[in-house]
């Protein structure tokens with residue numbers, strides 16, 4: 001998501017400390033962040049929900065730093081068992097969407113964000129059912145931004161084109177690092193060859209926009225390794241880049257293995273200089289630093305984030321997702337068993353999960 005990390009769970013990656021209380025807000029670096037100017041589009045000024053976040057929680061395996069609501073399928077799970085997971089979950093999503101009353105006055109969605117998890121794992125035919133349900137219930141504006149988080153190694157050109165045909169016009173590619181050792185140290189399910197293939201596929205299919213997600217402050221990540229990742233990212237020529245400062249989340253393997261501010265993690269001032277390095281290289285390469293973690297070429301800022309940043313209402317569907325409708329923020333359960341029980345009644349009546 002690029003940061004464009006969808007409403008609901010996506011919002012959790014909004015890294016400004018000031019937004020920490022927003023849906024699961026993931027704070028970022030910090031200290032020495034430059035004051036960045038947000039360009040707000042007038043068309044986003046509506047107080048009626050025109051954005052929807054849909055959480056697709058499946059991943060091949062769980063990364064060592066991740067605390068998002070994720071269902072790790074296991075890399076050896078056979079396709080039919082995977083399909084059963086996807087189908088069951090899409091059924092829950094459809095129930096939830098059907099039970100969600102439309103906000104008034106009725107406006108079509110101008111932004112839809114499929115966040116995860118790894119949404120690009122889902123078969124396009126199943127995503128089509130979710131897109132159709134959203135369109136039937138709310139309408140999707142012809143010029144809507146429809147984003148999807150996509151991890152290297154989980155799609156090919158054919159699948160990407162199928163998503164594009166369904167209307168997905170922005171992909172957020174979770175690269176994280178161009179260093180093979182660091183990818184393995186983070187527990188990523190993809191390697192560097194997958195990353196280069198994913199970038200080639202993006203250029204081949206040519207969606208209206210796409211982003212590279214990177215992380216800094218990783219264990220053993222030197223300034224030189226970070227600089228080389230940034231150089232590779234710039235060479236890949238994406239219209240948008242997100243750079244997230246690693247957050248050590250309670251209960252993750254990284255939380256057990258490392259201590260914030262101590263080697264092999266960077267000291268706080270070293271982390272700040274990694275942030276400055278990103279800002280200087282990316283702005284030097286023509287990217288506009290429009291939000292603390294986000295850089296875009298003109299016109300490629302993520303529309304979806306504005307709903308969070310400007311406290312606008314938004315729909316949220318799926319495991320752990322937050323919605324903000326009629327002044328009520330509702331977070332769905334983060335565990336699948338509880339979410340199953342909760343959907344769709346909680347969505348219909350705005351009940352908070354117990």
Ligand SMILES: C[S@@+](CC[C@H](N)C(=O)[O-])C[C@H]1O[C@@H](n2cnc3c(N)ncnc32)[C@H](O)[C@@H]1O
Nearest residue numbers: 065066068116117118149174213244245246247
């Ligand atoms: C939850 S992931 C979902 C998308 C995709 N599965 C992926 O891993 O890229 C979205 C983004 O959040 C960021 N992220 C996840 N956990 C993080 C953490 N603990 N600290 C900082 N950023 C994190 C990563 O950059 C990732 O691209």
Ligand code: SF4
Nearest residue numbers: 059062063066116117
């Ligand atoms: S692939 Fe993304 S969502 Fe899945 S475990 Fe890794 S960071 Fe979390």
